[in-house]
Amino acid sequence: MNATEEPAPDPHRGSVRELLHKPDFLRLWLVGAFANAMRWLELLASGLFAWEVTGSALAVAVVVAVRQLPQLFLGAFAGAISEAIDRKLILMTALVVAAITSTLLATLATTGHLELWHVAVGNLVSGIMWTTEMSTRRRMVGEAAGPQRIVPAIALDSATNALTRMVGPLLGGLAFQWLGMKGAYTLTALVQFGGAFALAGLVHVQVTRKLVIARIPAEILEGLRYAWTKPTILLVFGITVVTNAFAFAYTGLVAPLGLGEFHVSPALVGVLAAGEPTGALIGGALIAAGFLRMDRRLAFAGGAALFMAALIVMALSPSYWLALAVLIVGGFGTAGFGNMQSTLMLTEAPHDMRSRLMGLVTVGIGTGPLGILAAGLLAAPLGPRGAVLVMAAVGLVLTAWLAWALRSRTPAPPAV
DSSP, X not given: OOTTTOSSOOTTOXXXXXXXXXXXXXXXXXXHHHHHHHHHHHHHHHHHHHHHHHOOHHHHHHHHHHHHHHHHHHHHHHHHHHTTSOHHHHHHHHHHHHHHHHHHHHHHHHTTOOOHHHHHHHHHHHHHHHTTIIIIIIHHHHHHHOGGGHHHHHHHHHHHHHHHHHHHHHHHHHHXXXXXXXXHHHHHHHHHHHHHHHXXXXXXXXXXOOOOGGGHHHHHHHHHHHHHTOHHHHHHHHHHHHIIIIIGGGGGGHHIIIIIISOOOHHHHHHHHTHHXXXXXXXXXXXXXXXXXXXXXXHHHHHHHHHHHHHHHHHHOSSHHHHHHHHHHHHHHHHHHHHHHHHHHHHHSOGGGHHXXXXXXXXXXXXXXXXXXXXXXXXXXXXXXXXXXXXXXXXXXXXXXXXXHHHTTSOOOOBO
């Protein structure tokens, strides 16, 4: 049924099985799964390459950060654009450009001319394309599912994203160890070209409005003004910034932690990077299946706090295997955080502002590279462990303060 036939749909109604019988949802879900896996593969492979070439944790952090930095500066712009231009076209273009970039890097690696600055530029270009993910594909997932199935749809997509963050680094470590950079980038190019081709048959009905470039800043400000009146949306923005800037900063130091601190192989570095996503996958699957129902804000803020606490323990861990186990536990926290991040936005934001507000969430995610760079700088005097410890501890304090400060400003949303 559509929204006009069911004015007050229950977002919990409908099962994952029903979603997988919707061709457009299935197409968007699978394309997102494969494309996300390639993103994480490239991130780990580029970090391993930077460590191999320079031996510098800061160099690794910089190369990883430039892949995500465009989200900070272009996320809001991408959100405004996504309300005016066909989102299917935006998504296909992003995949094709990223695939061409991977092809060029694979060619340079094959001919023996690949240098670190090539990898950094490639990460930057692909990162620019990735700024559209939240405001285009993730929004399209919710629209294809229908208003009565938003919660299970986003839970399934978030669980799948966790799977890609687990599989991508595993493939990245193996590809780098066995095939080198040419093999890693050849694989990502083929998958991204395939994703763009698969989207060609997607039917996506979108009500667009005229694109007026000069009005984009005003439209972004309109979204900010609206968000300021909604404490739940403010909570999403605030904790998104803190979690990405202070917690996910550890991703830029995975290679130095694995190779330099725990002294394991590149393949086991990939396993370490897959630890948190493994826990997130399990937790997300439980949410998608309806086994976990809790206050949405509690799942969001509490999940972020659990993740940061796990990072603190991981940084103090005396062994690789204990660190891996703790990261898996922390992944249960990111399951709650990741699921509720999109669910709260799609259920709290008005339809005509969703892309803009999701674009602003992308800006919050885009603060992650600043945290990665900060962690890289801290790693020089404190080492990778000390850098992760300091960043996670500060993030935990800020998360607790935000949850307390905004708790009294809004009634609790329903459990999920």
